[in-house]
Amino acid sequence: MSSLRAKIQDVFNEPACESNRGKDAKARKKGCSKPLTPGAAAGGCAFDGAKIVLQPITDVAHLIHAPLACEGNSWDNRGAASSGPTLWRTSFTTDLTELDVVMGRGERKLFKAIREIQEAYGPPAIFVYATCVTALIGDDIEAVCKRAAEKFGLPVVPVNAPGFVGSKNLGNKLAGEALLEHVIGTVEPDDAAPYDINILGEFNLSGEFWLVKPLLDRLGIRVRACIPGDARYFDIACAHRARAAMMVCSTALINLARKMEQRWDIPFFEGSFYGITDTSEALRQISQLLVKKGADPEILGRTEALIAEEEAIAWKKLAAYWPGLEGKRVLLNTGGVKSWSVVHALMEIGIEIVGTSVKKSTVEDKERIKQILKDDNHMFEQMAPRELYAMLSEHKADIMLSGGRTQFIALKAKTPWLDINQERQHPYAGYDGMVELVRQIDLAIHNPIWRQVLEPAPWDCQPAVRDELPSTKSETPTLHVVQEFAGTTADDFGEC
Structure with a gap:
């Protein structure tokens, strides 16, 4: 102990x-x-x-x-x-x-x-x-x-x-x-190269890292170890021979990144693969670190060419969703790194953030949110289910992005909801992941079911009082009322 x-x-x-x-x-x-x-x-x-x-x-x-x-x-x-x-x-x-x-x-x-x-x-x-x-x-x-x-x-x-x-x-x-x-440093690899990197804090949720790795492969950058997503023991044991490292969106493994820099001179930076701008910036910083560690500077030019090509493709795909999503309001009830990385990604396509939870966010995460949103009025440490329901039922947000624990609050408030936490079924990292995230938001908001559930139920519509209805009891009142309403239309009924 x-x-x-x-x-x-x-x-x-x-x-x-x-x-x-x-x-x-x-x-x-x-x-x-x-x-x-x-x-x-x-x-x-x-x-x-x-x-x-x-x-x-x-x-x-x-x-x-x-x-x-x-x-x-x-x-x-x-x-x-x-x-x-x-x-x-x-x-x-x-x-x-x-x-x-x-x-x-x-x-x-x-x-x-x-x-x-x-x-x-x-x-x-x-x-x-x-x-x-x-x-x-x-x-x-x-x-x-x-x-x-x-x-x-x-x-x-x-x-x-x-x-x-x-x-x-x-x-x-x-x-x-x-x-x-x-583990790290217990095995010496026989194939160390000047373009080897480590990715720390990437969990490969729903296969997200598989959307990013092809970009690195095209640049000739090899991921020596991704810790922990889709990792192998031997790769992690050899991770000390990487030339640079990226810490993905989290300070959870910052002690690992710092000590690897101290022991084996592996410089690192913290970045995000959520959103087009952040993905491009992450690729740039990886290339710059490798050049500082002795890689050929020509990789910088190839990186910029790749970024220009991929951004053009991504923005072209996103253009189809822009008219339907611009100005839509999103409530982000998650925490940690997603409290700022997803916020930045959504604001890129014109979506308004009405609130983001910072319950599990670090001080650095909160500072990033302030810089992105320009104020801290949209940050909340913790929102009770009753308050969440009131906010959604009053239509202050067009969709809520959260984990499975709060999905039923959104459904009860008849508000679209999308899973953004680790249980999600779709990958949202990289350029293709950003397009997928926007596509899922568009599908959720414009699902015709919401128009139907927001309409009043037929039994909540009170019929207008008609003068010809019987005012006294008769032996067959039900039959009489049915005959009276036969052939009526919706215009004959009162408002709900």
Whole structure:
């Protein structure tokens, strides 16, 4: 636990974080995120954050040392995609019981589980995750992993990020520390080249990175390691030989980027592949970093030619949607990097942003939003479901972009909704991704179902009172009324 405490303090004192440098020593110890509320894990704990970062390493076996509930269905907690191996989609857990805890059999059961995975699947590596229960009872997973690695002849990586130590963002950083300590730099590649780069913080949600990688391929730039999206263990182990790195839209792995720059002289920048302008700027900065590291300057000209060609194609495709979307109002109820990267992308095509959530955004994210929107009046830290519903039902937004948790608020308010979070089914990165995002927004807003559901129901329309209707009871009033209304038209009824 002492080593874990040291790692936590280290990531809290991250010198590459601009906002962190401005804090005093006391505030810095509290970290970047709000403290967790006991019993409330909906926002994600440190274990969840570590699993999110490491799970998309597709050829690795991910073993959770915990009671069964900690693993649950978290193997698919994000819509990351793989171009090959499927081992990462198999759930492995030691399934500790009360008797295992009482009798102190946790470490023995963990060692046995590692052996069974090695014999049955033969993966290039096994990642072992500590959790709240196993950390509290004192199981030394680092010692077990070291012994197992020696015994079975494969890397067994301890991921010491039990849920109770902090938030999901802290777990992201602890996962980066595990990669630095046990994976990156352990293998020397025999094909290092001057155009090798790393992409950090890219999860390949719905195959998004597959829309960006062809652009880099056309420039002769090879992605040595994409961490973690569609990654392989060997690629990450060789990542220290890349010449430059891009941190995609997030400060979650900023400690990984900074320490790789310190140890192996790999410069990095933070960029985004959302939107036409940001994608072009990211390609420019990658080329510029490579030139600074010794690549041929001619790549700068080829980059500009590629950008001009791809932007012309993208804007031509977007022109078809412009008349129907210009001036439309969007409420963005997400967080983190999407709170600014998607905002910038949508404003490029004339869409108005009426609000964007900054619940999970860093100080840097918030500053970017202020620069893009020119003020902070459209930023909200947290909006209660009742307030969201009131805003949508009053037609202050034409569509809401959010995650699955709030989709039913939009549907109840009879407002179009589009999934923008990790569960989405469509990729939105790069030039083609931007066109797809706009297409999906256009389909959602102009879906004819909204015109129908906004019309009043027939039973809410009260018929106009007619003088000839019977004023006294008769033996067959129903038949009489039916005869009276036979042949009437909609104009004969009153307004709803």
